[in-house]
Amino acid sequence: MTMEISYTIEEVSQLLKVSKLTVYDLVKKGELPVFRVGRQMRMQASDLDNYMKSNKTVVSQVPIVETYLSEVKDPSHLVISGQDMVLDILGKYMEKDNAYPILRSNAGSLNGLISMYNGQCNIVSVHMYDGDTGEYNLPYVKKILVGYPYVLLNLLSRKAGLYVQKGNPLNIQSWSDLNQEHVTIINREKGSGARILLDEQLRINHIPSKNIHGYLNEEKSHLSVASAVSAGKADVGVGHEKAAKIVGIDFIPLITERYDLVILKNTNNEKLIGTVKAILSSQQFQSEINAIGDYDISQTGSVIYETF
Structure with missing residues (x-):
């Protein structure tokens, strides 16, 4: 049982x-x-x-926005997409210091960018791995936000890899180990950064997704995937280190992912960009993030890329 x-x-x-x-x-x-x-x-x-x-927003209890944000019409609110708890902390700082009413969305990286392209999201968090360049985020942002000026700011870096059951009984150590008859995975939903990471690793390792047992079984958060592995519903899942520690399972780190924020550059967002930069660069914010553990804040607040 x-x-x-x-x-x-x-x-x-x-x-x-x-x-x-x-x-x-x-x-x-x-x-x-x-x-x-x-x-x-x-x-x-x-x-x-x-x-x-x-x-999702712990300070003001504002509602969760649906994945595709199709009903967001109120321009007086700012929408931040993504699931990491650090985004809740960012929203708290923005509400407290600058009176920005914040809505939080659970949309994954890719779906968040599409929502931004359609004018339905103000700040998008992204962690999308490109297997051809080995780079995070920018290759996708350049392709999706065609015609839009934007700034890409670093939020943090974190370890990503594989959740396995305590003691790693199947001795799973790499992406290629997923391609085994006796290994069953639990996947993330389409458009999430973890799903993109898995799909890119399968592609560059020449592993057809049809060979992966459990590939079509999906959960919608890192914690849900980790919990499924802990409960024995799957042997392995893809996610970041924090959820593994929360649930109490083993974690196989395979890559350091850069977790960035995207904000469009326009007249309305000039103050917003300045506010986010100031918060990310502040000692108080960085100390709070550092205290959580398992996050690398060495680049937090730095401009990764900016169009002019």
């Missing part, structure tokens, strides 16, 4: 970076479902993941 990963109240408070009293209050209100083991309350990882998805 496979068992889903679960957390104690203290672990949930650490993951959400709130007090245990806040977690107990959410439990009391019925917003966080729990079960009891003796006198101890525990929460399933899937329930915590669902809660985080439905409350």
Whole structure:
């Protein structure tokens, strides 16, 4: 029998970076479902993941925007796409210091860029690997934002690779190890950076996706993929290091990915670009990100590319 990963109240408070009293209050209100083991309350990882998805902006509790952002019409709000918790922290700084009302979207890197091209997103986070150049993000941004001036700012860098079960019983060490009869993966949705990384690695390693068992099975977040591996629903998944540590499984680092922000350059965005640059470069913001762990902030705030 496979068992889903679960957390104690203290672990949930650490993951959400709130007090245990806040977690107990959410439990009391019925917003966080729990079960009891003796006198101890525990929460399933899937329930915590669902809660985080439905409350993506922690400060003002503004609603999640749908993946394609087709209903975003209010120009008084700024939309930030992507799933990393650092984007929530960025939104917090922008709301507090500059009174920017923030909407958060779960759209993956590629879908976020398409939304920006269609005028439905203000800040897009991207981590898309190009197998031909070995470069992150810029090859895709250049192709999609044709005709638009933009700036590409570094948010952070992080390790990406493979989630495997504790002890790595199948001894999975590389992308080529996925091409085995007895290995089953759990994939990410189309348009996500993790899905692009997998597809590019399969392509440059000459592995047909039809050979990969579980390729069509998808989850929509790093935490969901890691939880699926932990629960024995798959042998391996693709994602970044942080989720593996949260869930308590092993992680095989295979690449350092650059996680960047894209903002269009126009008259309306001049102040926005300056604000984001100032926040990213501030010691306070960088110290908060560094305290989370597993992030490289050596390039945070630097301009990776800019059109004029």
